[in-house]
Amino acid sequence: MLFKIASVDSLIIYFGKSIDEQIALNVKKAYLCLKKLDIEGIIEIIPSYTSIFISYDIFKFDFESLKELLENSINLESNESFEEKIISIDVYYGQEVALDLLDMSLKTNLSIEEIIEIHSSKLYDVYAIGFLPGFAYLASVDERIALPRLSTPRKQIPKGSLAIANTQTAIYPQSSPGGWNIIGRTTMELFDKKLEKLSPLSVGDKVKFNPISKEVFLSQGGSL
Amino acid sequence: MSLELINNPILVTLQDKGRYGYSSIGVTNSGVMDEYAYFWANKMLGNSLGTNILEIAFSNVIFKVNAATKIALTGAKCEFFINDISKECWQTHNVKAGDIIKIAKILEGNRVYLGVFGGFDIKKEFGSNSTTIKENLGGLDGTKLKKADILPFKEYISHHNSRLKKEFIPSYCDELTLRVVLGYQDENFSQVEKNKFFSNIFTLSNDFNRMGCKLNGEPILCDIDGIISEGISFGAIQIPSDGQPIILLKDRQTIGGYPKIGSVLSIDCFKLSQAKTNCKIKFKEISLNEALKEVKEFYSFFS
Numbered sequence: 001m002l003f004k005i006a007s008v009d010s011l012i013i014y015f016g017k018s019i020d021e022q023i024a025l026n027v028k029k030a031y032l033c034l035k036k037l038d039i040e041g042i043i044e045i046i047p048s049y050t051s052i053f054i055s056y057d058i059f060k061f062d063f064e065s066l067k068e069l070l071e072n073s074i075n076l077e078s079n080e081s082f083e084e085k086i087i088s089i090d091v092y093y094g095q096e097v098a099l100d101l102l103d104m105s106l107k108t109n110l111s112i113e114e115i116i117e118i119h120s121s122k123l124y125d126v127y128a129i130g131f132l133p134g135f136a137y138l139a140s141v142d143e144r145i146a147l148p149r150l151s152t153p154r155k156q157i158p159k160g161s162l163a164i165a166n167t168q169t170a171i172y173p174q175s176s177p178g179g180w181n182i183i184g185r186t187t188m189e190l191f192d193k194k195l196e197k198l199s200p201l202s203v204g205d206k207v208k209f210n211p212i213s214k215e216v217f218l219s220q221g222g223s224l
Numbered sequence: 225m226s227l228e229l230i231n232n233p234i235l236v237t238l239q240d241k242g243r244y245g246y247s248s249i250g251v252t253n254s255g256v257m258d259e260y261a262y263f264w265a266n267k268m269l270g271n272s273l274g275t276n277i278l279e280i281a282f283s284n285v286i287f288k289v290n291a292a293t294k295i296a297l298t299g300a301k302c303e304f305f306i307n308d309i310s311k312e313c314w315q316t317h318n319v320k321a322g323d324i325i326k327i328a329k330i331l332e333g334n335r336v337y338l339g340v341f342g343g344f345d346i347k348k349e350f351g352s353n354s355t356t357i358k359e360n361l362g363g364l365d366g367t368k369l370k371k372a373d374i375l376p377f378k379e380y381i382s383h384h385n386s387r388l389k390k391e392f393i394p395s396y397c398d399e400l401t402l403r404v405v406l407g408y409q410d411e412n413f414s415q416v417e418k419n420k421f422f423s424n425i426f427t428l429s430n431d432f433n434r435m436g437c438k439l440n441g442e443p444i445l446c447d448i449d450g451i452i453s454e455g456i457s458f459g460a461i462q463i464p465s466d467g468q469p470i471i472l473l474k475d476r477q478t479i480g481g482y483p484k485i486g487s488v489l490s491i492d493c494f495k496l497s498q499a500k501t502n503c504k505i506k507f508k509e510i511s512l513n514e515a516l517k518e519v520k521e522f523y524s525f526f527s
Contacts, residue, residue, distance in 0.1 A: 046455030053455020
């Protein structure tokens with residue numbers, strides 16, 4: 001763990017320098033440990049791919065004292081198992097909503113069915129949440145379907161759109177401009193004011209996509 | 225018992241100290257851009273310091289008062305009238321049912337704060353009244369205020385007023401020095417680039433909103449193009465590949481992938497939030513200990 005100053009009242013801990021499963025696992029361990037410790041005086045904790053950002057009350061800690069406390073209380077070596085949370089998300093991969101599937105099929109020389117099969121057979125890790133509230137960066141997408149962002153972003157991507165950019169996949173929690181390849185749509189709310197935690201996902205969770213038919217999608221309240 | 229908005233202003237939002245504890249799922253802190261003006265308004269009203277307030281970002285806003293209360297106006301210097309009679313900012317005023325409050329022209333600074341005794345009686349959303357328009361959170365319905373919106377408060381009949389001593393009233397000039405604590409990717413900026421950063425003069429561009437502001441100047445070069453997205457602090461200074469610094473403010477995104485040289489002191493960001501386009505900006509390095517002392521002094525003064 002490498003500690004760096006972020007601002008007068010925040011620091012950032014680095015766990016490595018690349019997007020990597022082992023590094024992400026350490027981020028997850030440290031994040032769960034911090035949540036469990038619930039240290040008074042820590043204001044925000046933002047986990048991401050390789051780091052955890054922490055802002056704190058300067059009347060309770062300074063950089064050195066918090067660093068010392070965290071170095072002594074975060075144990076990455078521990079083999080304590082944590083509950084593996086797997087969230088299953090129903091997705092309709094139909095072409096009415098999968099705006100880029102046909103194009104992706106041409107670019108990858110895979111059939112649409114194959115792309116759907118490849119995408120939905122993998123278990124993804126939530127590496128970070130940001131950009132928009134509830135926008136979870138999931139990885140890693142199979143290299144065969146890992147296409148770069150569109151050269152011209154769309155002005156409006158419909159809410160619930162499932163998308164791919166390189167080896168990452170994500171759902172747009174609200175309609176928004178964006179440049180990712182759209183491959184499906186879900187009716188699940190990714191940012192929901194009715195939920196106590198606001199989002200069903202948190203960093204460290206795992207996500208599985210479950211392909212559904214048009215009928216099921218419509219019966220769940222989906223719109224085309 | 226309320227304030228009623230009579231016209232459609234460009235940007236008036238309900239704010240408070242901000243929304244904390246949800247950054248890990250991408251919800252920004254939000255909150256007033258200028259805590260100095262905000263705290264003074266509440267202090268003069270005898271409110272607890274976290275009481276909500278209206279942040280008025282552009283000229284020409286008219287309210288009708290529907291019950292007696294005491295108001296305070298702080299922040300940007302503006303033409304301010306109660307029933308067409310010109311009034312002073314940075315002090316409290318007693319108003320009664322039927323009065324018309326008008327903030328006509330903003331003369332100096334960007335943001336005017338209008339608070340009422342006891343605050344507005346509006347339900348908080350996830351611990352805060354702060355409006356974040358892009359997240360549709362806070363305020364009355366997650367967005368800016370519009371004509372006919374009603375802001376309820378408890379009636380209060382006041383017999384005295386407070387006025388702030390002149391020495392505490394800031395002047396918003398066209399030159400600003402922002403103190404910076406180095407951090408994040410500071411090691412990826414060579415000494416030459418750091419020297420440039422701390423000696424050159426930048427100008428504030430009109431790319432300036434509640435999320436942040438962009439400066440123009442001789443480009444500052446970083447050894448790396450981008451980083452793996454990570455958490456962003458209030459005041460963080462991003463240096464994208466065009467070398468023009470971006471300072472991130474209250475509605476910043478929670479994570480981002482541009483290299484950062486460090487962060488502007490929070491208390492200097494409050495001054496920045498009142499700076500106008502083309503304002504000359506200089507950066508000055510400050511040690512973490514010195515910064516801590518300054519920021520503690522600010523918050524101790526107001527607590």
